[in-house]
Amino acid sequence: MRQTLSIAMGVLSVVEATMLALCGLLAHVIVSPDAASAGWYPETSLALGVAALALLRPFGAYRVNPLEPLDPRVFQALAGWAAVFGMFLAVTNLTQTTDAFSRSWIVATFVLGVLCLVLARAMALRYLRHLGAEGRLGPRVAVIGRGAALHETAQAVLRDPLGLARLIEAHDLDPSPEAALERLVKTIRAGKVSEVLIALSEPDTTLQSLMNELKSEAVTVRLALPSTLRQVPVLGFERPAGVPALSLSEVPLSGWSSVVKRIEDLVLGSLLLVLAAPVMLIIAVLILATTGRPVLFRQQRHGFNNNTFGVYKFRTMTTSDDGPVVPQARRGDPRITPLGRILRRTSLDELPQLVNVIKGDMSLVGPRPHAVSHNDQYAESIDGYLGRHRVKPGITGWAQVNGLRGEIDTPEKMHRRLEYDLHYIENWSLLFDLRIIAQTITILLGDPNAY
Template sequence: MELQSKGVVKPHSSLFALLARVVDCALVITGVVITAFLSLESLPQAYLIAALGAVICLQFSAEFAEIYRSWRSETMWAEAKQVTFCWLASFVFILAIGSITNLGESLFAWPQFSLWFIITLALLLGWRVSARVLLQKLRDNGYNTRSVAIVGSGELALEVAHRLQKCTWGGYVIRGFYDDRQNPSSEPLEPNQTCRSDSGAKNCPLAGDFSDLISEARAGKIDQVYLTIPMRGEERIQWIIKRLATSATSVYIIPDVFMFDLLHARTVNLNGIPAIGIVGEPNRGTMSMLKRMEDIVLALIILALISGPMLLIAAAVKLTSKGPIFFRQTRYGLDGRPFKMWKFRSMTVCEDNTAEIKQAQKNDTRITKLGGFLRRTSLDELPQFLNVLEGTMSIVGPRPHAVAHNELYREQISGYMLRHKIKPGITGWAQVNGARGETDTLDKMERRVEFDLQYIRNWSVAWDLKIIFMTVFKGFTGKNAY
């Protein structure tokens, strides 16, 4: 079965990028016009000046975010986040200028400015969704597709094929696997039929060897080639790239990063040199600001609700045993930096020896009667909302351990210190799954770390809210909490 890649956008990619810019500019102005007629039933000249300023700001921010690049291999959600960020940055800047200069009169008064922001954002996202739906229909009918060849037939090749198949909106048609270390199968894969990486298979039937790949690329039958040869096969890789240079085929190298324990892996540009971050930074940039806003808002609300109970607990701690009301212990926080964590005192001692700390155990004589109740119900943790407000902790995240425990387990558990790639939390995914309390065996700590890394890899605001909801109903108590 012969494939024919019916490109529509690629030959005119520059024209489509220009068209996208024009559409965005027009929609920003349209947003102002709609806002004006909804609020004033007229269009003041100052509104058009404000719209022109917003257009210029949007184009500047678009250059940094590269929103006019090809989004074929990325999700609508990824594109929507970038577009939203660009429009938000542009809007905030023009709003500040307009508020200072009184430009646009009521355009920068409530609720007109919020109406303009929402209407314009809806228009900017709406046309992109419509364009994706149209392209999806075209690609489903064989138009604007990309014929893909995968060099290699091992597990990495299977994973690449699986990822391309999951990218249903991209219009990728997998022509086959090509390798010189195996004989081509007598029954090669049909177009877009692949082995699944999760099926347990170690390799796939081949569509041909390297000579077949070069011939088909030169004949224009292949648009993109993905090289999945191990990095030790440098000579083979160079040989293929040199010969593919005689065609117009795009060539991509896929390094086998799956051999590593990936944590928010991403590519970075080191002044023109591409690099792959195996261990990335989950909450940086806009995601960091989003999580910080979430923490501040929720912490203020929760502290307002629990201020009364906290005063009662503080009085009870002071009246029932000698010592301070609060206990501050050194823990490791973001990036492994030490900080002081607040708790209600629950023991007769206030140990903060970073060299060695004895974990609380069942029937521990150091725990006061009130302290036992506070620890079982996690009420001793309430002062940590103060840590959240000061920025050393988050409401949701991996629970911070004593420094001595960190020094012990960092050598025994692979990936243990990766827990510190985000701020520690008052509650976390491990805690709502029962992994809390004393860790008297290595298995218990490994289980906790596994939950923590799962949370870090898949963090979202929705997941934070889910964990908080689960904490309210089952996360405060547990059979291992004492």
């Protein structure tokens, strides 16, 4: 919930700064409609908008109050706008440029700014209440546990004091923990749940097995406190839906991080697709001339939240395996065509995956997706393997730029690749992504593991 509200407040800050800058221009039109010269008004209006973007936040205009998340914070916004104007008047007095601005313009700009802030806050509040009514603002909670703890926790979610949380499902571990967990995982992978509360009267062996299974899912997992401790103010505990709970695992790349990464994928992915389009056309023609149709090879892979999608590649083999058994490409593989060998060596066969990035199935950077049959095999033999799918798969990744590319012919290689993938997931940043992209470009032509 707080992440969603934080994103909304970030968007609101940009919208309000833009509106406040336009207020200065509108005030100039109103006050001096026949003026031949704009003077310093356009530049000053822009400066006021930028100053508002910087100063309204310290006044708490965009702070999310966990006890009252839908507080419009109008007073804080107006106080910040007054501070912006106070700074503006101080600067004009110090630089002795007061005469460059008419008093009518100053008053009109300030009043229009007040009206814009009140209007923007009213519209934002109405929109957030609409999202809350649809269950899109608060957490979508599933509870799993047993006995009285399960019942009490589910009832607490239903009585969420903020009225924003939604109870999606409640799963009783009795009589079959395996069946309850299977139903929960199915709901998570359908994208219906954002948070799981584990409700047990007292920790037992079930807790560890639940943690082991859920840590690989793209969902926040928390352990609800027993009812005897719910009134105790314990620092460091989250309170989803008003239920004190200890966080066991968080969703990586949530909130603003997910927004930044998606923007990165759209901007850089679109740019790379435009630049690569001529090369992709030439490759398509060469494949048609030497091998015939189809030009593209589409194979099912596991992606975000363990769901499957079709990944695109230029066809480099005489076969198109996509079934329960998919042999990995190996050095000297007779299935690879002469042109395909060049494409795989230079990674040009991966260029169509830029379309997957634009569609949202993949990212430019992330754990490489494996064929479904390989994924199922590794998931059974390697603990925590499915944790790779808590983020979108990538065209390139931290494991690939560290030499772990090509055939995985030993369990040790997959363990090492998993370590690098999990390190990337837990330490993601925009600079980390840009570093991996830069390293990928430098090693493409000299990677001995590409075949």
